[in-house]
Amino acid sequence: MIWKEDVECLPICELKQLQGDRLAKLVKYVYSNCKVYKDRFDQLGIIPESIKQIDDIGRLPFTTKLDMRDHYPYGLFSAPRNALNEIHVSSGTTGNPTLVGYTKEDLALWSDVMARTICCAGGHPDDIIQIAYGYGLFTGGLGFHYGALEMGLTIIPTSSGQTRRQIKIMQDFQPRILCCTPSYALHMAEEIAALGLDPRKSSWEIGIFGAEPWSEPMRQEIESKLGIIATDVYGLSEIIGPGVAQECQYKDGLHIYSDVFYPEIIDPDTGKPVEEGQDGELVITTLTKKGIPLIRYRTRDIVSINHEKCRCGRTSPRISKIKGRTDDMIIIRGINVFPSQIEHVLLGIDGVEPHYQIVIDRGASHLDQIDILVEMSPEIFSDEIKQLESLQKKIKQEIMAVLSVSANVKLVEPNTIARSEGKAKRVIDKREI
Amino acid sequence: MAKQINIFIENRPGRLESITGILSENNINIRAFTIQDRGDFGLIKLIVDKPQQAHLILADRGLACALKDVLAISIPDKPGNLHRLTKILSQQNVNIVDTYGFVLEPGSKGVCCLEIQTDDDRFSRLQDLLAEEGFEILEDQQLYEL
Numbered sequence: 001m002i003w004k005e006d007v008e009c010l011p012i013c014e015l016k017q018l019q020g021d022r023l024a025k026l027v028k029y030v031y032s033n034c035k036v037y038k039d040r041f042d043q044l045g046i047i048p049e050s051i052k053q054i055d056d057i058g059r060l061p062f063t064t065k066l067d068m069r070d071h072y073p074y075g076l077f078s079a080p081r082n083a084l085n086e087i088h089v090s091s092g093t094t095g096n097p098t099l100v101g102y103t104k105e106d107l108a109l110w111s112d113v114m115a116r117t118i119c120c121a122g123g124h125p126d127d128i129i130q131i132a133y134g135y136g137l138f139t140g141g142l143g144f145h146y147g148a149l150e151m152g153l154t155i156i157p158t159s160s161g162q163t164r165r166q167i168k169i170m171q172d173f174q175p176r177i178l179c180c181t182p183s184y185a186l187h188m189a190e191e192i193a194a195l196g197l198d199p200r201k202s203s204w205e206i207g208i209f210g211a212e213p214w215s216e217p218m219r220q221e222i223e224s225k226l227g228i229i230a231t232d233v234y235g236l237s238e239i240i241g242p243g244v245a246q247e248c249q250y251k252d253g254l255h256i257y258s259d260v261f262y263p264e265i266i267d268p269d270t271g272k273p274v275e276e277g278q279d280g281e282l283v284i285t286t287l288t289k290k291g292i293p294l295i296r297y298r299t300r301d302i303v304s305i306n307h308e309k310c311r312c313g314r315t316s317p318r319i320s321k322i323k324g325r326t327d328d329m330i331i332i333r334g335i336n337v338f339p340s341q342i343e344h345v346l347l348g349i350d351g352v353e354p355h356y357q358i359v360i361d362r363g364a365s366h367l368d369q370i371d372i373l374v375e376m377s378p379e380i381f382s383d384e385i386k387q388l389e390s391l392q393k394k395i396k397q398e399i400m401a402v403l404s405v406s407a408n409v410k411l412v413e414p415n416t417i418a419r420s421e422g423k424a425k426r427v428i429d430k431r432e433i
Numbered sequence: 434m435a436k437q438i439n440i441f442i443e444n445r446p447g448r449l450e451s452i453t454g455i456l457s458e459n460n461i462n463i464r465a466f467t468i469q470d471r472g473d474f475g476l477i478k479l480i481v482d483k484p485q486q487a488h489l490i491l492a493d494r495g496l497a498c499a500l501k502d503v504l505a506i507s508i509p510d511k512p513g514n515l516h517r518l519t520k521i522l523s524q525q526n527v528n529i530v531d532t533y534g535f536v537l538e539p540g541s542k543g544v545c546c547l548e549i550q551t552d553d554d555r556f557s558r559l560q561d562l563l564a565e566e567g568f569e570i571l572e573d574q575q576l577y578e579l
Contacts, residue, residue, distance in 0.1 A: 377497070
């Protein structure tokens with residue numbers, strides 16, 4: 001079924017009209033409610049009334065993650081703090097975290113796009129849904145929760161972790177839909193097999209997997225191991241959280257809800273649009289958000305787009321799976337990590353910058369593992385094993401505190417981390433994604 | 434006090450060989466060694482005939498290493514003697530951080546190297562007690578020229 005058939009299947013010309021009307025309204029709204037945008041428009045000589053149709057969007061300036069950091073906490077908001085019903089925080093690149101906030105209307109929007117998402121994946125209001133994304137400041141758990149609530153599903157809010165318990169709950173309540181990261185789905189398949197059970201006999205029939213990049217071979221592996229249909233969901237907290245785009249049963253691109261999240265694909269260097277079907281950076285404008293609407297937000301995700309109507313009947317364009325990043329962000333178990341954050345932690349320890357390397361791999365458990373190799377240097381070397389161990393522990397704890405990611409810290413000998421032209425290769429990603 | 438060289442080393446094949454190689458090239462004689470292992474890494478502790486020189490060479494080759502004072506005590510190689518030593522330490526409430534021993538002349542003489550946690554006062558009292566009990570604290574040259 002299609003949750004909002006009237007907008008999701010809207011004829012292209014009417015969709016463009018709707019997007020244009022919404023953009024015109026949005027520009028006026030941010031101009032009169034957000035000083036950062038007002039100043040920027042004034043500087044560029046943009047008169048809000050001159051933005052009338054969707055094709056005028058190219059005249060507007062981009063918004064970046066740096067803007068969110070620079071105007072932390074509320075500078076980029078268009079609604080006052082007391083109009084916000086909920087806020088979510090994720091760790092930023094360095095220094096300030098990224099704050100997003102939702103007004104009541106925004107929460108209704110989130111519920112709506114998440115209901116569209118669950119429907120798009122094949123969900124039905126009669127279904128039981130197991131939500132194994134983390135609940136809390138991370139948007140994954142609550143986003144799915146709101147969508148399932150909107151649709152009227154029976155929700156099992158297991159949140160992430162406690163795998164044995166997740167399996168027991170699946171056996172006892174027979175949910176048809178599983179939501180988690182794709183690597184966690186594989187991990188659960190292994191655990192089910194380890195219990196002497198057949199993962200193919202699990203009650204799950206549909207998986208909605210996201211929050212980390214994954215490949216077609218990984219999809220096939222999940223589908224064959226768990227005997228389910230594995231679909232991809234895309235989102236980012238700056239835009240709304242999960243619920244920006246979702247695959248339908250044809251799994252031929254992710255439908256992006258362009259009536260509310262207007263997508264553009266640009267050349268990251270020139271900022272100009274690329275040809276249809278070419279790879280480029282995804283830029284999104286939140287056409288109807290009230291709390292923190294963003295104009296032409298640079299997601300840094302590289303995708304291609306297809307505007308053809310889908311066999312499922314939806315006219316919303318489809319983006320490809322994420323093909324890469326324009327920055328050095330890495331995603332570990334659904335959490336965004338920038339190498340600069342790790343560098344920042346290391347710099348804070350005894351004030352020296354050691355040579356380090358980040359190695360990411362998926363071990364036998366299928367879960368992302370992060371090793372941080374820290375080179376011994378005369379500054380941090382201690383001739384006592386106890387102090388070396390406490391250094392190791394301290395780095396691990398600091399990284400946990402800053403990134404909420406558990407890392408293995410490995411102390412290595414001096415000059416063992418390869419340096420290319422004097423600069424070490426900081427990140428080695430061995431995951432096949 | 435005697436000097437010991439502590440070297441940071443990763444726990445993987447060939448690492449010890451690279452260190453013995455450097456020492457061998459430079460004609461440095463190893464009197465005793467031990468390894469404190471912590472899984473991925475460890476510390477190699479060496480007593481050599483030319484500690485200062487060996488330290489410089491190893492540091493020059495990019496190894497993380499340090500020269501450290503250790504208490505090297507000569508012990509007669511007879512039953513009960515190590516116990517006499519540990520008893521003194523225990524009575525003085527001195528904690529041992531790391532220790533290792535080796536026999537120099539079977540049936541006659543052994544050496545116990547000790548890294549201990551203590552303050553200066555207690556250390557000088559300990560030295561006196563050890564001397565009273567007939568233990569000899571070996572100085573640099575005595576140890577290296579054994």
